[in-house]
Amino acid sequence: MVQASTMVQAPMKVQASAVEIRAVNKFYGPFHALKNINLSIPPGKVTCLIGPSGSGKSTLLRCINFLEEYDDGAVLIDGKQIGYDAPGRKMTAKKLREMRRSIGMVFQQFNLWPHMTAQENVAEGLIRVRGLPKAEAMERAAGALAKVGLSDRMGNYPSRLSGGQQQRVAIARAVAMEPKLMLFDEPTSALDPELVGEVLNVMKALASEGMTMVVVTHEMGFAAHVADQVAFLEKGELVGVDEPSRILHHPEDPRIQGFLRTYHERNSF
Amino acid sequence: MVQASTMVQAPMKVQASAVEIRAVNKFYGPFHALKNINLSIPPGKVTCLIGPSGSGKSTLLRCINFLEEYDDGAVLIDGKQIGYDAPGRKMTAKKLREMRRSIGMVFQQFNLWPHMTAQENVAEGLIRVRGLPKAEAMERAAGALAKVGLSDRMGNYPSRLSGGQQQRVAIARAVAMEPKLMLFDEPTSALDPELVGEVLNVMKALASEGMTMVVVTHEMGFAAHVADQVAFLEKGELVGVDEPSRILHHPEDPRIQGFLRTYHERNSF
Amino acid sequence: ADQLADIKAAGKIVTATDMHYAPFDMLKNGTYEGMTKDLFDGVAKELGVEPVYQDIPWTAELPGLEVKKFDIVIAPVTITPERLDRYTFTLPIADATVSLVKAAGNKDIGKPEDIKGKTVGVQQGTAQFKQLQAYGDKLGGVTVKEYGTTDEAYADLAAGRLDAVAGSLPNLTYLVKERGETFALLEPASFGEPTYFAWVLRKGDESASFAKAIDDALLKMTDDGQIKAIQEKWLGTYTELPREVPGQK
Amino acid sequence: MDLSIFVTYWPILVRGFGMTVFCWILGTAFGMALGLAIALCQRYAPAPFRWLLQIYIEIIRGTPFLVQLFVLYYGGPLIGLRLDALPAGLLGLTIYGSPYFAEIFRSAFRAVPNGQIEAARAIGMAEPTIIRRILLPVGLVSALPALVNFSIILTKETVILSIITVPELMYQTQRMSTETFRYLEANLVLALFFWFFVEVISRIGRRFERRITHYLIERP
């Protein structure tokens, strides 16, 4: 985060990761949540996942870092399948951990640790996973929180932060880890327009430095301006993947047309 | 909700409530969260609260139904102060409860009851507070959930619903109680554009039937189209209150100008 | 009020005993039996009232007696000078002189003197404990180990941590009768001062006539041979008992 | 009420206090550690091992401490296990307490919202770190009162050590009362000592609880 921001001159050298999703199926009991999803996420690019509520966006995102076990198919990160060594044989916890260290995630419900202050939340991963000394980690955490405008709330516990502040802590926590692949689940849902702009700037900066990003979003503006490709999910199916300009402005599928219809009229005022 | 929707013919007769906020101050320890707020919310009108993250919008909303005790000032609902019988003398729990029965609230974090299904979440208040028989309450709950497009997820526990689905259950739960005054805290934050449209329609219908509404939102489109007045908060201060067209298009205060700047460019694509 | 008159009026005597001290008090398949019961049945018949038997753990018996939860404690209580200060005792009902058991296979000890230098278990706070200590001092060096109840002492003897256990002769006789393969008595069985078991009443004028009535009944049963029959039934032998309370001033 | 007996008996009573406190501290510490280990195995170990642990838990939890101790101390020598009273007592307390502590920890772990653990896993935090940094501190909020509860119950269970001749407080007060017939005084000593001891434990518990729950905001 520190180096990743626009405000810092030297661009970080991230080795971006590529993600390959192959014929992934996921059931919740009888409910078919992901239906044979095939999707290539190119390295160093921004892929946006859009789609109606309940269409499986979060589920798909969670399959990428293997928080959700899929029933079928494979997710490959830089050519290596996550979660399995061979078909049907789970990888060791250590190897999985190793792979996850280069993947960051911002959760839809934030999932902050309630017993740590904002700053400790951000520093925790740096200390325990990246092995930084505590003082340095706390300093970096302070820097990361400053970038999202939370310098004065660093000592607050999550329960004493507003919704938008919690979301920003969650973003700072993920970005501070400097992952090669970043998974964002609606990272701006609780933010006001001004902050949305700022956070999107941070994300743009990360994108321009070549970090691979997968972003679930309802912000069509972000999809349009930043995404390299947009994937549209509906009822667990991948309905379309294309460049943002095409999918957002001239969608072929009527489902996408319907989805976007109300958006334009509401947001032009 | 059932009668309140656009899809039902006979408009509900709601006796709308008026809210009067007088010189309210709120401290969290040393932190001054609300600074001498004065605001009149006319009956049967829609008032939008906008402002940066952490500016005190949720806090102010929670003061209206006395979930948050303010340190100073008064909140009057239909001329009657909520929380106090006389200055410094708390009202009885029973009276407070009585007043709260006509106030609905949708929380920023939804606050669904995790041990009840979606349908039970909605029915619970109808049974315990409105005293409906269980069968009828469940039926009404089903109706309310159908309106927000959740007919097929009624039996799910909140933990098995997507973010947007949870938010819609929270909306249905509040609206089903048919309150005279409704407090919405970012009711569309987790919704996709299409659903945002639908939920806003439900809210417009409620508004047109004369329910008083206070809506914290980051959806400037909603504020522009539906609100009768928009209040802008910043750092706990009420910076401006005005008609939406004026405050959103020709804001005088530079803080409001700054706040809205990025919004237009991002959302026009 | 006079206790005896109250009892006669009510038609019953409420007793308390700890029903696990063979052969005096035993519960066999849920029914109370034993030497105490036979004796007290006889006494109650003499008094012309119904006995009510209650099983109360030893720790609660004397406190319960003091707050009048029962009329009499019929658990066999060894008469000692200290206890005589605080309670009224009836006439002795059995010999309580201290005796010793050892493990059946133990050839090292045969007579009581052999416990010199050995470890001997005994129930905490009993008259037998005092006698054992005195005897040990006389011999010069016996390690005395105290247990909450005799059960544990016997169990530890069987487990091999003890060389012998001291207890009252009737109890040990019964033990050896039941578990002859594990335990054996030292010979001669008794040593030390002769002591006796008796029943306990509250002190004071109220109980005086009640105590007298019980004593009279016991004397009558001694004279007509009932007590001899009962002793032979449960202990196998008959020991003549004093006709007044030993040590009573 | 006759307080003069304390003139004679206070030394053994004080020794009894000391022994009770000593047994309690070690028994609780070891029992808690073993319980935590069991709870963690139940969370992470493979199924057959978990079933074995479950059987252990149910058997130890389901039978009285008195019997366990009796079997261990008096039955043990029959199969060649010969322990002295104090080690047997401490071992007994440890074993007896472990399943209760295990269940309390298990319920503590269940109370931790899954999202918080996922957030730690997602950044590649190692499982032992997750246990130490997330699972325990968050879980303890709900479990601490139950842990204190059971530790308090263990103080009372130490009196059962008297049956294997560990000279703890019960053993000593019983000795005092059987020698003097001062049952009221003996019970008073027991009551006051335990009340004091338990009060100290619950205060420490409360203080610790305040420390680990300081991030919670008050409920309305």
Place this chain on the structure above:
Amino acid sequence: MFSISTFTDGFGPLLWAARYTLLVSGLGIALGLVLGAVICIMGMSKSRPARVFAALWVSYLRGVPMLVQLLVVFFLLPVIGIDVPAIVAAVGTTAVVASAYISEIWRGAINALPKGQAEAAVAIGMAPGDVWRRVILPQAVALSLPALINELILLVKASSLVSVVGIMEITRASQAQAGTTFRPLEAYLAAACIYLAINLCLAAIGRYLEHRMAI
């Protein structure tokens, strides 16, 4: 050596005695759960007297050994003219002691509940009774089930203490057997088997509820 026949013969009278164990612990637990909820609510209430009362209640009942409490009820109350039948003393003491422990277990569970859920109930004007009954306690119970079952199992075993007031329950019956046969190991093991059977039922109920309440 180990006498199988003593062990097996023991079961008849022990099972018969078990009815008192079940009666005392069953009633004690049922009343204790209700009282425990009341004490827990008082302890967390806004009213200071209620909180102080709950604190004293918990302090006394957890602090003073149950044996002593029984002796107080059974032997001390008569001194001031209140005579309690043994079974009432036993059930009553079990219940109040249980309530102290149970209330603490629930307090912990309630602490761990996100407070927003109670707020959501309060905000629609739900009465406090309903908030507790419908929103807080069900979740607290679900969350604390393992600890609660722990406590109930302890109570079943602790009911052996009521023998001091002359109630012939399992432990007492086994002691009687030990005293007659001089085979305590066998008698106690038989008693342990019966306790185990009762407690396995409790544990099974706990597991079942845990499974059902899991969300």
